Amino acid sequence: MRKLPLLTSTMLMAFAAAGCTTTMPEGDMAVSDPMAYNPQIPTATSIFAEPSPLPFHAPQFNLVDDTSWQGVIEEAIEIQMAEIEAIANNPNPPTFQNTIVALEESGKVYSRATAPFDQLVSANTNDVLNAADAELAPQRAALSSAIYLNPRLFARVKSVYDNRGSMRMTPEATMLLQTTYADFVHEGAQLAPAAQTELRQINERLSALQAEISTDITDGAAAGAIVVNTREELAGLSDGQIAAAAAAANERGQRGKYMLSLSNTTSQPLLGQLQNRSVRERLYAASIARNQSGANNTLPNIAEIIRLRTRIAELFGAPDYATWQMYDRFAQNPETAINFMTQMVPALRATQDREAGVLQARARQDGETFTLQPWDWPYYAEIVRRERYALDNEELKQYFVVENVLEDGIFYMANQLYGLTFEKRNDLPVYDDSITVYTVRDADGSDLALFYFDPFARDNKSGGAWMNNYVEQSRSMNMRPVISNTLNIVPPAEGQPALATWDDVTTMFHEFGHALHGMFADQEFTSLSGTNTARDWVEFPSQFHEPFAARPEVMQRYARHWQTGEVIPDRLVQAIDRSSRFDQGYSFGEVISASLLDMEWHALSPDEVPTDVMAFEQQALGGLGLRTDLVPPRYKTPYFRHIWNHGYQAGYYSYTWTEMLAHDAYEYVVENGGMNRRMGDRIRRTFLGQGHSKSYDEMYRDFTGHAPRVEPLLEARGLVAADDGTQADISATGAE
CATH class of the missing domain: 1.10.1370.40 (Neurolysin; domain 3)
Incomplete structure (x- = not known):
């Protein structure tokens, strides 16, 4: 019997149970x-x-x-x-x-x-x-x-x-x-x-x-879509994106108009492309206004949840809910998690101030006199990215056909590291025609797992991306894992290819890291099998596999232009690498502020529970020491599904904590032979196939030979200079 969480749906990993009889004292x-x-x-x-x-x-x-x-x-x-x-x-x-x-x-x-x-x-x-x-x-x-x-x-x-x-x-x-x-x-x-x-x-x-x-969060995102009247207002979007917007409007009875749907995050991906500032502002305003009024208002329920969670802490004699919740974590207590994040705030704040100055100056070059706002930041960051690194995200997408990323990239990585092979099958029922299913075979040719892939966004689909088990591994029951990856990649317009952004590509590798964690489960007891681990460990195997997306031997396999078949040119690969530490004030800032906001909510004592949810959020964000006026949290309170229904309450820090583990562990890969079967066997033997059969610290040390180090994360994020002297590259002069 797996532990039954108090939350009841939309889990990253679905409930499962299997009997075990052979391993016992x-x-x-x-x-x-x-x-x-x-x-x-x-x-x-x-x-x-x-x-x-x-x-x-x-x-x-x-x-x-x-x-x-x-x-x-x-x-x-x-x-x-x-x-x-x-x-x-x-x-x-x-x-x-x-x-x-x-x-x-x-x-x-x-x-x-x-x-x-x-x-x-x-x-x-x-x-x-x-x-x-x-x-x-x-x-x-x-x-x-x-x-x-x-x-x-x-x-x-x-x-x-x-x-x-x-x-x-x-x-x-x-x-x-x-x-x-x-x-x-x-x-x-x-x-x-x-x-x-x-x-x-x-x-x-x-x-x-x-x-x-x-x-309410799912419905609120669907209801928050904005309607644009003319094609001219969508300047900056590709023809495919405009066609998809027209199709979305037509489906909702707005023939001849264009509909821009909301993603689950605060910042919307299209903000980096839309040239019309008024449309950008409307899209951003719709994003942050959702779930605060009307039929999908979540604020009353959130206020009640916080009251009830603080009461739980009180019943257990804990000072706050976060302390009670973190009993089984790698980090062990809120102080460790908060100190881990706040130690990065000064350098992150300095980066945000520096980046804001650069983007404001870039807007002035275009003759703009406005003061930079949150809906402007992504747009001018993309302009600077193109100018400095010759990296155009729309151009980049042409090389990332979703199916190729999966079959020629991710599956290739899994074969080279772990010896896995994949066979598509069409004999199993699915709930949507866009889903593909694969038999996964181990290095010795034996059946290992079944893998479902559900890539595209739908109005009736929760935002984000996740892995779940339909069947969990159990040795004694002879149960092999059946695993699904679900994403929200923008679906293609009719007659167009399904293209992924670079963020989509890394998310695909991330979620497949979760899938491998489940596929390689080799435990007697289901409760300890695969991804049945603490929140601040389960994201480690997934983030660990993200950097493999950019390895040259992997990228040249999947990154091919959808029209010409041309392998992605070196200039774009180099641009991805050069820009990897660019705009960290935004990308890292939105995650850290969301993580700290989560802890602010769950560090409340019963007598501190606010009556005004949004007033508390404003106060909490104002006290973080970050530029949340320009870089809002990745999720604001009304639609922060992770902490209200996904089980990440007092746990959203896990993404950054495990990113620390992942950068440090990947450095071991780079320094010890790279992507090969010997390395894959070590990964699988030390942590990827261990579930929770050992302590988290023991598994980590088994692989790297040392305790986790934060320096590789800080270097990767550009918050400190790396050994080669590189750091986040954004300055007032714009010189590289």
Whole structure:
């Protein structure tokens, strides 16, 4: 049984569970229950009663009607409730096998049903699915409470845990026992009965609020799209982008006009291209205004979530929610995470001030007299980027056909490092025709995993990009992983190729790093398998694989002009490299400010909870010491889905923390032979195939031979000079 989070949908990794029987403490293996015990468990009637008959037990999307999901999952909840009660009421003395392993074996029907459902709600939702998600949210929270707040069950877990010293245990079994016990304590198993009752109520209410917020954020982004009347106002966009905008407007009944949709982030990608300043301002204003009023207003729910989360901290005697939440993290506590980020603020602020001056001066060259605003920064940054580095992002896109990036780039990297091969298949059901599916084979030719790829943005799709498991790996159950990568690349206009930006390309490599983490899982216990790790570790394997996108031997494989087939010219490759430390005041600033905003929200004590959400955000951002007036956080509070429904509360810092790990670890790759099978075997053996079978520090040291170092991150971001003397290159003179 994987830990059931209090949030209930739109997870980066879907819920899963599998039974394990062969890896256990040696001292426990010979124990047999003295009393026969055959509890009655309800029989599932849905297609999830047994593993899918499809290859790799792939999801049968074509056999579940939208209106059936709620009943299917309610039945699965009932079954797991009965399984938990059976474990708790076992009359035999608690053992590792009949308690800890039994928990691992529970919830198979539930996980088989919720994994595809959660993906549909995230990637292809509709009113029926949203309504089901809202109805199921408190029921799923109640299931979590029924596990972790069951006194009889915890007594058994604690008994096994207290007896651990007398058992000879495998390292993985030891880790499972430790994490299981820690999870129970964290979820309230040791609270007094009255506090547990209140916690149950809070958890159910939170789950409902989080489901509502997720729907509102998706709908708010769709509703926030702006309509532009004339083609002339879209100067700066490519013909393909203009055609896509016309098609989007036509779909919404605005024939003859153009619609610019919102991405999930604050800064909109088109701000770097639109020449019309008024349109840029409208697009930016629509972005930051969403979810603050009307039918999709998230502010009341956010205020309630913060009140409830601070109350949780109070119930546990923690000074704040962040302290309570970070019990299982690599960073361990809020102080470590906050200090890690704030130490970079002075250099980052100086970079922002310097960059703002350069961009303001560039606008003056065009005869503009306005004071630089947030909707101007991306536009003039792109002008300076083109002029200084001869890098035009629109020109660059012509070399990045999405399918080529995946099959000729990412798959090539995976083959050269790990020996993997991929075969496209067309015999499995998918929920959208744009999805492709591949069989993944290991270096020895054996079947390793199944991989789904869902690349394009849709109005009914959550923003961002993520990896999820439909089936999680388990040695004892002989379950191989079924994994999906979901992105939001702008879909092509009809008759045009699907082209990716450089950011899209690195995101594809990033998400495939998550996929590899899941594919290489080789654990006995599902709870410790693959990506079932702490937030500030799970993003490490993904960010670690991003730099491979720019390796020359990889890029020359996939970066080919969609019309001519020409390999990307050296001048563009060199421009990408030269500009990699450019505009860090913006790209790094928006992430750090969002991370610190997250911590500001979750460091509140109960008597500090504000009544005005946006006033608190303004105050919090004003105190960060960064130019948030010009560089807003990547996500503002009303649409910060990561921390309201994705499980990243008090955890958004993880992206920067793991970026530190990734830059430091990639430096080891560069210094020790680069991209080859020997290196890939080391990566897989030390951390990529280890799940949470070891401590995070041990896995990191196993690979690099040392503790994490922040210097490679600072050098890569241009905040300090690298060994070769290079640093962020933006100055008032514009000279390179």
